[in-house]
Amino acid sequence: MPDEPILSVRGLRKEFGAHVAVDDLSFDLHEGRSLAVVGESGSGKTTVARMIVGLERPTAGVIVACRRDRSRPARGGAERKRRGREVQIVFQDPYASLDPRQSGAVLVDEVLRVHHNHDAATRRRITGELADLVGLDQRQINALPRDLSGGQRQRLAIARALATDPRVLILDESVAALDVSIQAQVLNVLADIRDERGISYILISHDLAVVRQLTDDAVVMRKGVVVEHGPTGRLLDDPQHPYTRMLRASVPGPGWKPTRTLRTSPAAQ
Amino acid sequence: MTALLEVGDLTVRLRLGDEHREVITGTTFQIAAGEAMGLVGESGSGKSMTAKAIARLLPAGAQVSGSVTFDGADVLALQGAELRRHRARVAVVFQDPRAHINPVRRIDDFMTESLRILGDVPRAEARRRAAAALEEVGIDDPAKRLRQFPHELSGGMLQRVMIATALLSEPRLLLADECTTALDVTTQAEVMAILDDLRRDRGLAMLFITHDLELAGAVCDRTTVVYAGQIVETRSSQRLHDDPLHPYSAALVQARPDITATAPRLNAIPGRPVSAFEAPGGCRFAPRCPHALDSCREHDQQITELDAGRVRCERAADLRGRLLASYSPGPSSPGEAAHA
Numbered sequence: 001m002p003d004e005p006i007l008s009v010r011g012l013r014k015e016f017g018a019h020v021a022v023d024d025l026s027f028d029l030h031e032g033r034s035l036a037v038v039g040e041s042g043s044g045k046t047t048v049a050r051m052i053v054g055l056e057r058p059t060a061g062v063i064v065a066c067r068r069d070r071s072r073p074a075r076g077g078a079e080r081k082r083r084g085r086e087v088q089i090v091f092q093d094p095y096a097s098l099d100p101r102q103s104g105a106v107l108v109d110e111v112l113r114v115h116h117n118h119d120a121a122t123r124r125r126i127t128g129e130l131a132d133l134v135g136l137d138q139r140q141i142n143a144l145p146r147d148l149s150g151g152q153r154q155r156l157a158i159a160r161a162l163a164t165d166p167r168v169l170i171l172d173e174s175v176a177a178l179d180v181s182i183q184a185q186v187l188n189v190l191a192d193i194r195d196e197r198g199i200s201y202i203l204i205s206h207d208l209a210v211v212r213q214l215t216d217d218a219v220v221m222r223k224g225v226v227v228e229h230g231p232t233g234r235l236l237d238d239p240q241h242p243y244t245r246m247l248r249a250s251v252p253g254p255g256w257k258p259t260r261t262l263r264t265s266p267a268a269q
Numbered sequence: 270m271t272a273l274l275e276v277g278d279l280t281v282r283l284r285l286g287d288e289h290r291e292v293i294t295g296t297t298f299q300i301a302a303g304e305a306m307g308l309v310g311e312s313g314s315g316k317s318m319t320a321k322a323i324a325r326l327l328p329a330g331a332q333v334s335g336s337v338t339f340d341g342a343d344v345l346a347l348q349g350a351e352l353r354r355h356r357a358r359v360a361v362v363f364q365d366p367r368a369h370i371n372p373v374r375r376i377d378d379f380m381t382e383s384l385r386i387l388g389d390v391p392r393a394e395a396r397r398r399a400a401a402a403l404e405e406v407g408i409d410d411p412a413k414r415l416r417q418f419p420h421e422l423s424g425g426m427l428q429r430v431m432i433a434t435a436l437l438s439e440p441r442l443l444l445a446d447e448c449t450t451a452l453d454v455t456t457q458a459e460v461m462a463i464l465d466d467l468r469r470d471r472g473l474a475m476l477f478i479t480h481d482l483e484l485a486g487a488v489c490d491r492t493t494v495v496y497a498g499q500i501v502e503t504r505s506s507q508r509l510h511d512d513p514l515h516p517y518s519a520a521l522v523q524a525r526p527d528i529t530a531t532a533p534r535l536n537a538i539p540g541r542p543v544s545a546f547e548a549p550g551g552c553r554f555a556p557r558c559p560h561a562l563d564s565c566r567e568h569d570q571q572i573t574e575l576d577a578g579r580v581r582c583e584r585a586a587d588l589r590g591r592l593l594a595s596y597s598p599g600p601s602s603p604g605e606a607a608h609a
Contacts, residue, residue: 040453040455040456041453149541179312180311180480180525181524181538182542183524183525184526184537185537187535188535188537206454208528209526210526212531213527233531236529247454248528249458252461252481252487253529256487258459259458260462
């Protein structure tokens with residue numbers, strides 16, 4: 001493992017008015033590794049993703065990706081593009097994040113055109129390679145999003161993200177909305193891509209089984225605060241913090257019986 | 270034991286423009302009073318439409334054949350006041366509570382409306398019952414909640430309001446359609462525990478619809494698996510999980526990542542789930558099934574009894590006990606099934 005992390009976050013904080021969405025988050029992500037950010041709604045996990053990718057500006061703290069600071073907005077187009085190349089994101093809902101009038105091939109080609117200086121033939125070749133990588137055939141990569149199933153659309157969103165050749169891919173609940181049989185396909189594709197390209201993942205998820213399958217380390221957040229941080233296997237097999245233990249105990253499995261733990265109602269949001 | 274609910278050879282076609290598309294094909298099952306049955310399937314399997322057919326909430330223009338009998342009454346023939354009474358005794362809780370509540374009315378109005386209108390209960394009494402129902406599902410300070418608007422409550426709290434409301438009409442059957450899917454896991458555990466308590470305390474029968482086999486197994490004695498509009502297996506939840514009879518059930522059990530271990534590869538099912546109207550002839554799962562033979566594709570599969578279960582697979586007896594071991598790691602990028 002290289003000494004220098006590909007992504008490093010220190011003392012990250014985000015306030016929305018009086019509300020603190022993320023409070024003092026720090027972690028390192030090394031090349032080819034995967035980190036999960038786990039939490040329930042309101043934990044701040046999606047805000048973390050948005051800050052790393054540059055969709056939100058941190059109130060305080062430092063984000064360093066590929067040795068360059070990205071805590072403040074980019075100055076100029078070249079800098080913005082470079083940041084886009086280095087860190088990409090795949091959202092939960094592929095319906096909302098694909099242009100309905102643009103085929104997969106045109107979409108990927110556009111990303112290649114904006115970010116890389118390739119000729120048309122090279123772009124076509126790379127588009128084909130990316131389609132292969134995520135398991136879309138010729139017909140599917142040339143189809144409009146509405147003619148694809150949910151799983152195919154999500155694979156297209158992954159191909160689009162990979163077109164910039166990013167070092168870090170953020171998966172924000174990217175497999176949460178998929179059917180069980182399709183989810184397994186996409187998780188396998190993601191594991192293959194990591195092996196093949198040495199890319200690093202940040203998986204934002206509430207699904208602990210998916211987290212176990214895809215990540216090496218995990219951060220558990222609750223109401224913006226990190227309650228536990230460690231190797232994923234250890235964290236799930238032997239959770240230390242009471243909240244992590246409660247999360248773990250809430251997952252249905254063989255012999256699981258639901259129990260009424262929250263005797264007092266949580267405050268209205 | 271006579272069944273509270275009997276669904277017999279139910280087939281449903283939904284109108285889409287000028288054509289009708291089949292979403293449920295020949296579904297037959299029973300639920301006894303106080304019994305919980307899980308109905309598990311992926312998108313397009315017809316599981317939600319089954320609930321809607323039972324509650325008589327199918328979209329306009331739907332063609333329905335077969336029978337639905339609830340407590341001796343022919344549900345498909347109910348009209349007017351009888352239909353309203355049926356909907357009070359069969360309560361439905363859907364996935365997204367915010368889509369099923371009027372955002373500009375207070376919780377109080379929402380919860381007591383049917384009592385006041387259908388049951389002719391005075392407002393003060395209706396409010397008292399609503400407060401009691403909220404307490405039953407673990408909501409503190411019900412008087413305050415009743416005065417609030419839906420946007421002032423969290424998703425988990427609102428789903429509990431929906432369940433409490435469903436209980437007010439003293440239903441005998443609850444149709445829970447992915448009712449915990451949008452909730453956080455800790456809230457899901459809470460809601461599941463509430464449903465389980467209600468079943469025991471009130472003898473409430475439940476049809477628990479979900480995509481999650483483990484979740485169904487936690488509260489249901491018996492689970493039915495549906496694929497492309499057809500039942501493929503019905504069995505005790507425990508047996509279904511440990512020793513599935515249908516290749517699709519086995520594939521579902523094995524496709525989920527395991528929270529206790531990291532697998533080198535997940536056992537993905539190639540292709541995608543299909544609806545009844547796009548399913549091929551013969552066995553509907555055959556294009557995605559590692560065990561399919563030519564004869565599977567040629568013959569429509571019938572339900573047969575096997576080892577205290579019911580299964581729709583001509584190879585079930587053959588494959589008995591071998592299904593969970595038989596999925597080898599496949600290629601990483603499975604193509605779509607030919608009929609997709």
